[in-house]
Amino acid sequence: MVDEIVQLLTPDDPVLAPAERTRVQSSVSGFVASQVEGLPSFMAMPYRLAISAFGLMSVLRYGRGFCSLEDSRKRAYLALWSEFPIGPPRDFVKLIRGCALLAFFDHPDVTRAMLSELAAEASPHV
Amino acid sequence: MSESGEAAGPGAGGHPLKAQAIVVGSGAGGALTAAHLAERGYDVLLLEEGPRVDATSIRSNSTEAISRLYRNGGMTPILGNLNMAYVEGRCVGGSTEVNSGFWHRLPADSYYRWKADYLLDEFEPDAMDGYFDGIEAELSVSRSGTDKEGRGSAVFRRGIEKLAWKYEEVPRCMKDPSASAFSPGQKQSMAQTYIPRAIRAGARLISGCKVRRLVVEGGRVVGVDALLTDGAETAEWRIRAELVFLCCGAVQTPALLRRSGIKKNVGDNLRIHPMIKAGALFEDEMETRDAAIPIYQVKEFWPTITIGGSVFSPGFLAMLLSDNWTAHAGAMDSWHHMGLFHAATRGLNRGSIRVLPGVQDGVVVRYRLNRADQRNLSIGFARLGEILFAAGAKAVYGSLRSFPAFTSADQCRSFLKADIPLSSMSLSTVHVFSSCPMGENPDLCATDSFGRVIGFDNLYVNDASLLPDSPGVNPQGTTMAIARRNLDYFFEDSDRRRRSPQRSPRSEGRPSILVTGATGWLGTRLVERFYDEEPKGGSGRIGGGVRCLVPHGMDPSKLTAVDEGVSLTPGDLRDLDSLRAFCKGAEDSTLVHLAGVIHPGRVAEFEEVNVEGTRNLLLAARDAGVRRVVVMSSNSPIGCNPHRDHLFDEDSPYQPYMGYGRSKVAMEKLVIECQAVDGLETVIIRAPWFYGPHQPARQTQFFQMIRAGRFPILGDGRQRRSMAYVDNLCDGLLLAMTRAEAVGRTYWIADERPYSMNEIVDTVEDVLESEFGIACSHGRMRLPSAVGDLAQAVDWSLQKVGLYEQRIHVLGEMNKTIACSVERAKAELGYAPRFELRGGMIESIRWCLENGQHI
Numbered sequence: 001m002v003d004e005i006v007q008l009l010t011p012d013d014p015v016l017a018p019a020e021r022t023r024v025q026s027s028v029s030g031f032v033a034s035q036v037e038g039l040p041s042f043m044a045m046p047y048r049l050a051i052s053a054f055g056l057m058s059v060l061r062y063g064r065g066f067c068s069l070e071d072s073r074k075r076a077y078l079a080l081w082s083e084f085p086i087g088p089p090r091d092f093v094k095l096i097r098g099c100a101l102l103a104f105f106d107h108p109d110v111t112r113a114m115l116s117e118l119a120a121e122a123s124p125h126v
Numbered sequence: 127m128s129e130s131g132e133a134a135g136p137g138a139g140g141h142p143l144k145a146q147a148i149v150v151g152s153g154a155g156g157a158l159t160a161a162h163l164a165e166r167g168y169d170v171l172l173l174e175e176g177p178r179v180d181a182t183s184i185r186s187n188s189t190e191a192i193s194r195l196y197r198n199g200g201m202t203p204i205l206g207n208l209n210m211a212y213v214e215g216r217c218v219g220g221s222t223e224v225n226s227g228f229w230h231r232l233p234a235d236s237y238y239r240w241k242a243d244y245l246l247d248e249f250e251p252d253a254m255d256g257y258f259d260g261i262e263a264e265l266s267v268s269r270s271g272t273d274k275e276g277r278g279s280a281v282f283r284r285g286i287e288k289l290a291w292k293y294e295e296v297p298r299c300m301k302d303p304s305a306s307a308f309s310p311g312q313k314q315s316m317a318q319t320y321i322p323r324a325i326r327a328g329a330r331l332i333s334g335c336k337v338r339r340l341v342v343e344g345g346r347v348v349g350v351d352a353l354l355t356d357g358a359e360t361a362e363w364r365i366r367a368e369l370v371f372l373c374c375g376a377v378q379t380p381a382l383l384r385r386s387g388i389k390k391n392v393g394d395n396l397r398i399h400p401m402i403k404a405g406a407l408f409e410d411e412m413e414t415r416d417a418a419i420p421i422y423q424v425k426e427f428w429p430t431i432t433i434g435g436s437v438f439s440p441g442f443l444a445m446l447l448s449d450n451w452t453a454h455a456g457a458m459d460s461w462h463h464m465g466l467f468h469a470a471t472r473g474l475n476r477g478s479i480r481v482l483p484g485v486q487d488g489v490v491v492r493y494r495l496n497r498a499d500q501r502n503l504s505i506g507f508a509r510l511g512e513i514l515f516a517a518g519a520k521a522v523y524g525s526l527r528s529f530p531a532f533t534s535a536d537q538c539r540s541f542l543k544a545d546i547p548l549s550s551m552s553l554s555t556v557h558v559f560s561s562c563p564m565g566e567n568p569d570l571c572a573t574d575s576f577g578r579v580i581g582f583d584n585l586y587v588n589d590a591s592l593l594p595d596s597p598g599v600n601p602q603g604t605t606m607a608i609a610r611r612n613l614d615y616f617f618e619d620s621d622r623r624r625r626s627p628q629r630s631p632r633s634e635g636r637p638s639i640l641v642t643g644a645t646g647w648l649g650t651r652l653v654e655r656f657y658d659e660e661p662k663g664g665s666g667r668i669g670g671g672v673r674c675l676v677p678h679g680m681d682p683s684k685l686t687a688v689d690e691g692v693s694l695t696p697g698d699l700r701d702l703d704s705l706r707a708f709c710k711g712a713e714d715s716t717l718v719h720l721a722g723v724i725h726p727g728r729v730a731e732f733e734e735v736n737v738e739g740t741r742n743l744l745l746a747a748r749d750a751g752v753r754r755v756v757v758m759s760s761n762s763p764i765g766c767n768p769h770r771d772h773l774f775d776e777d778s779p780y781q782p783y784m785g786y787g788r789s790k791v792a793m794e795k796l797v798i799e800c801q802a803v804d805g806l807e808t809v810i811i812r813a814p815w816f817y818g819p820h821q822p823a824r825q826t827q828f829f830q831m832i833r834a835g836r837f838p839i840l841g842d843g844r845q846r847r848s849m850a851y852v853d854n855l856c857d858g859l860l861l862a863m864t865r866a867e868a869v870g871r872t873y874w875i876a877d878e879r880p881y882s883m884n885e886i887v888d889t890v891e892d893v894l895e896s897e898f899g900i901a902c903s904h905g906r907m908r909l910p911s912a913v914g915d916l917a918q919a920v921d922w923s924l925q926k927v928g929l930y931e932q933r934i935h936v937l938g939e940m941n942k943t944i945a946c947s948v949e950r951a952k953a954e955l956g957y958a959p960r961f962e963l964r965g966g967m968i969e970s971i972r973w974c975l976e977n978g979q980h981i
Contacts, residue, residue: 011455031189038199040487079452087549089211090527094552095201098448105458106189106441114440118462 001055002036002096004067006122008074014113024107031103032096050092054081059123144366145171145330149373150337150348152384153220154602155589155609156373157316157324158261162613163251164327168359171330171365172321173352175374176217180584181318182311186224189439194563198605202377204477206494210400210553214375216673219317220377225556226419226437227298227313229267230599231258232607233429240383244565244594246821247575248615257607262297267312267603270293270303277413278465279420282435285517291426296434296600298421304608321556336478338362340370340386340585343555344570344795346803347585359694372579373589373609380479380561380591381489381580383572388792390580391572392562393479397596398493399557400686401470402526402546403436404445404510407457408520412465414439429472429598431506433513440646444493445516449527449552456517457523457531459826466771467504467514470557472598474498480877493557500548500815504541525552559601562591564608570594577608578613578701581741583748583804603648623805636671637712642699642743647820648758648852652718655856675699675708675721707780710865711749715864716863720758722793724786725932732789741794744800754807754869756862757797761814761848762787766942770846773880773947774813776872782934785925798870801870810872812853813943818852818966819973824932826974829981832890835905840914840941842917843906845883848876851966854959877966878959880945886963893967900981911958914941 006029016024039047058066058077066074082093104110149160160172177194184191192200197216204210215221232254240246251719261267272295272366275283286293297303299314307952311318325331334355341349341364349366372379380393420435427433437441440461447454457464475496482488495503510524515535522532527550531539562572562579564587572580577592579585590605592612597604628933643649656672676682676694687693697704699721709717723735739758764774782788794810801808817825831837850858858875862868881889887906894900918938924931951957961969975979 004534009451010457013458031193034193035199037199040489042197042482042488043203044484047344056821065491066658087209094448097451098445099199101444101448101451102192102441103189105444107440111440116460 001051001066002032004074005054006100006126007094007112008078009097010104011101014110014117015101016113018039020109020113021077024104024109028103032099035095035099040073046070047092047095050088054092127588131216132503132739137514143171143363144349145169147369147371148173148365148367149170149218149329149371150350150734151175151372151374151378151589152218152316152331152333152374153215153320153373153589154222154316154605154606156371157219157222157320158606158609159371159373159588159613160322160579161324161327162610164324165331166617168369170324170328170520171332171367171567173335173337173350174218174220174331174333175336175378176215176220176333177971178218178317178331179223181223181313181315181480183901185942186309186313186821187439187442189441191902193802204398204491204493204555204558206477206492206866208495208548208553210493210555211378211558211560212398214377214490214558216329217317219315219321219880221556222313222315223317225313225602227300227315228296228300228600229262229265229366229603230296230343230597230601231255232597232604233599235429236595236597236604236854240468240565240594243567244563245567245575248564249575250383254607254611254655259517261603261606261610262299265299265319265568266301267297267299268303269297270591270694271295271612274303275421277410277836278435278438279422281408281410281412281517282420282467282513283422283511285515285519286422286424288516291513292428292547293422293424293426295421296423303421309672333358335363337374338385340382340388342386344799345582345737345792346799347582354429363365363951369584370585371586371588372591372833373587375589376558376561376591377479377489377491379587379589380572381481383562383587384479385481388579388581388585391570395563395570395595396477396479396491396493396558396562397593397594398473398477398555399432399598400473400493400495400499400503400508400553400555401468402551402553403525404465404525405443405466405506405523406459406514406518407521407523408463408519410518411462413462418895421478424509424698427509428506431469431509432598433506433510434467436468438464438466442466447523447527450523450529454523457521467510469503469510470555471499471502471506472596475634476500482957491587491768494761494874495548497552499544501576503551504545505552507546508538508541511535511541512781512945519524526550527552532897542553545922555943557596557601559590559593559597560595562587562649564592564705565594576619577612581738581745583745586612586616588602633862637671637693639672640675640709640712640715640717641672641720642718643722643758644677644685645676645680645682645817647719647822648816648855649720650688650820651818651852651855653685653688653692653860655860657691661789673708673712675705686806691838699735699742702742702746704750705742709746709750709752711750714749714753716754717743717747717752718756718758718859718863721741722758723789724760725935726930729785729930736767736786737796741796742867744796745805748800748804748806754809754812755800756809756859756868757793758859759810759812760786761789761812761946763791763945764812764863764946766939767846767945770844770945773945775876776950777876777945780941783939784921785930807869809870811862812872813850813855813858814848814873814874814946814947816850816852816855818970820852821970821973823979825970826979826981829894829971829974830891832887832979833894833900833902835903836907837887837912838907838909838937839883839887839911840937840938841911843887843908844882846879846880846882846945847886847942847943849886849963849966850962851875851959851969853969854961854966857953857960858951858957861951861957865955866952871950871954874946874948874953874955875957876946876959877962878948880943883895883940889963890967890971893964893971894981897968898971898975911941914938
């Protein structure tokens with residue numbers, strides 16, 4: 001489920017070739033997973049419970065698991081959690097989002113694409 | 127050992143691992159400590175929990191670095207009213223491998239504050255400057271200068287100068303101070319400097335080795351228990367050492383101490399620098415991708431608030447914007463026009479470090495932002511915004527949830543008056559310290575002024591935990607300078623102890639004898655004996671000044687009546703500070719330690735007073751240069767004789783009787799260790815049931831019960847008890863104080879022979895009637911021996927739950943034989959008991975009657 005959330009949170013820009021996108025996505029998911037695994041054990045358990053709660057609430061709300069939702073519903077559901085009035089649901093999404101964005105924009109393929117876009121903007125039109 | 131200095135464990139060579147000194151943690155404090163110890167010839171084992179990673183192969187601050195070099199992926203949680211992340215290194219070199227390399231000296235106000243509040247000794251700016259100078263030279267600490275400043279620094283400086291605020295270029299420990307934060311191997315981290323130096327000097331390094339607890343035996347740290355992970359295999363080691371230096375950082379050092387049961391003032395004083403961040407969009411291309419971190423810090427609002435630049439990467443920018451990603455994602459299109467900055471405040475609250483039992487990485491760090499912290503962070507963000515807009519920023523994005531981008535300085539200035547809600551802030555910190563503060567304040571300090579852990583003579587802390595409070599600047603420089611200073615003191619102190627103590631002539635006013643427990647009946651009698659005109663017992667006249675420790679609530683009037691040479695010092699065995707005052711100026715004196723708890727109000731007092739109190743006293747005595755310590759023990763460590771005809775001697779094994787016995791065993795072991803390690807002359811005296819003048823009320827009650835025929839005799843009354851008339855005991859103590867042969871020995875001191883219970887009761891009856899004309903009923907309360915066993919069982923049960931009932935305890939002993947031989951004391955010391963039962967009881971009863979006690 002975390003992979004699904006990561007996929008949702010990973011930006012569409014810059015544009016990447018499909019193979020690059022797959023590679024980057026895999027790297028980002030791996031980094032997020034490692035960060036979650038790296039939490040101290042007394043926090044890892046509550047975090048896993050939060051993941052379970054995230055999935056369960058989707059069933060309660062939509063009658064389906066999160067992974068089965070359409071993208072638009074997934075985004076809405078995720079937005080609900082990230083704007084929750086109390087901290088724990090917000091922190092749950094914040095951790096995944098922050099790590100996913102860090103890993104995405106740190107990836108060499110993404111950096112290369114960003115620099116290419118810059119160079120393209122700076123080049124005179126032929 | 128490998129060429130890199132890596133040591134092999136016992137699995138590899140089969141040999142148990144040991145060292146003269148273990149240094150735990152290879153960061154700023156640990157690496158320096160290991161290097162200097164090794165260079166002084168110590169056999170050093172440096173243990174690092176994290177991996178050994180080639181820094182030149184990893185791009186600094188990349189996700190790879192975060193995964194491999196940081197604890198918990200850079201997200202060690204600090205829990206509180208607002209959770210925040212603590213970014214800490216976990217690798218060979220510690221946080222110096224992941225920080226920005228900024229270097230600060232300790233600000234002047236910290237010196238005065240630390241001396242005033244924490245009673246820090248010998249801590250002067252002039253002396254510390256010398257340590258800073260030395261380390262700065264070794265780490266190539268320098269400034270790059272404005273001609274080499276990066277675009278981010280130039281823009282930031284433009285804003286500060288426009289506001290005419292004070293700022294400075296912060297030096298860095300980099301091979302090239304203008305180098306990029308992303309340039310591998312540029313930073314003069316510990317892995318580049320002190321660790322190779324330590325290894326060249328012979329230190330052994332073991333990485334991937336987590337120290338789980340300290341091994342404490344007889345009140346002394348003798349090594350560590352560690353978990354070594356080598357690939358897929360994990361093994362537990364016990365590593366022995368004479369010295370242990372803890373340099374694991376302000377979170378892991380107190381955690382390790384607390385896990386090992388060392389908790390006094392440990393982990394209660396955590397200070398941090400909470401930090402709020404901002405990204406700023408400029409018209410200019412910032413060229414921050416490969417540029418150095420902005421090198422200027424604003425000092426206008428220091429020491430409360432520091433404002434400066436942060437490491438930039440598109441990833442870090444995205445993390446900052448992630449708090450409001452939906453609204454701010456578009457800013458990533460202009461990433462090359464953006465820079466990252468921060469405002470940090472000197473946290474004014476105190477946090478804590480605690481460990482969760484049974485949880486392997488269960489270290490809980492807590493810090494609660496108080497109102498002042500919130501205020502200061504709000505002001506800091508406001509001022510940062512002012513600088514950035516003054517520098518030409520078009521927009522400022524804060525690490526603030528649900529806030530739009532700020533588009534003017536006025537919007538930021540609103541926080542000068544109104545606080546940013548705590549729930550909106552995303553905070554982090556890279557600076558934590560003060561969790562084991564050093565100094566002489568017993569209410570606050572976990573170590574003395576030089577890092578030695580209170581209550582131990584071979585356990586030290588030498589990292590950022592020691593800083594008494596927040597310095598308001600990057601702590602690496604201060605941590606290293608203090609570590610260096612502490613090591614100098616350690617070397618001088620070790621040299622002093624190795625040399626034979628100078629027997630300086632006794633100067634007027636300095637005591638020759640110190641006595642604890644002097645207000646008790648044995649102590650009072652002993653002090654009287656010091657001033658006997660005609661010394662008895664073969665010891666010779668003691669003379670000289672006598673200083674007595676007097677706990678609160680005790681009546682010292684009998685002591686001052688003995689002689690004007692008797693002085694009194696208030697104090698308590700549980701208060702090391704008072705014991706140091708008690709021992710001050712007593713170099714070359716003799717200490718007689720009689721104080722202790724026999725019949726406590728709480729069972730815990732056995733440990734607190736008899737064990738910990740003795741440890742405190744030995745420490746104070748050793749540090750003050752006391753020459754000899756004579757310690758009063760008991761028959762309880764040895765228990766009860768196996769049969770009635772048996773006599774204990776000094777080689778009889780420990781079989782402690784109940785809590786008191788166990789506490790005396792622990793006390794004796796402390797004394798023996800002290801003799802062996804510190805060279806302090808020690809003598810242990812074991813005395814059984816003693817009697818004589820000045821005896822307490824319970825002894826008088828003993829006479830009363832015999833007179834009334836109500837004294838219980840359990841069984842046939844032929845069980846034997848050794849007794850010690852008080853003057854026989856004083857004779858033995860005086861011999862122990864003066865005879866060279868006594869050093870390092872243990873002696874039973876008692877009357878010449880043990881007596882049966884029947885004989886004791888019969889003798890008292892006879893003395894009462896024939897010597898004092900007091901009629902006795904001649905009755906006996908005969909009870910089965912099993913009553914004693916039953917009382918012993920009840921006593922055991924009560925003590926198990928922390929309770930104590932004196933009468934039950936005494937009844938439990940009354941069917942036992944507790945008898946000893948005094949042959950060793952006679953042979954080695956010339957001890958010759960002058961009193962036997964009848965003569966002693968005559969003196970005892972006479973004293974009772976002359977002092978108004980009714981029998």
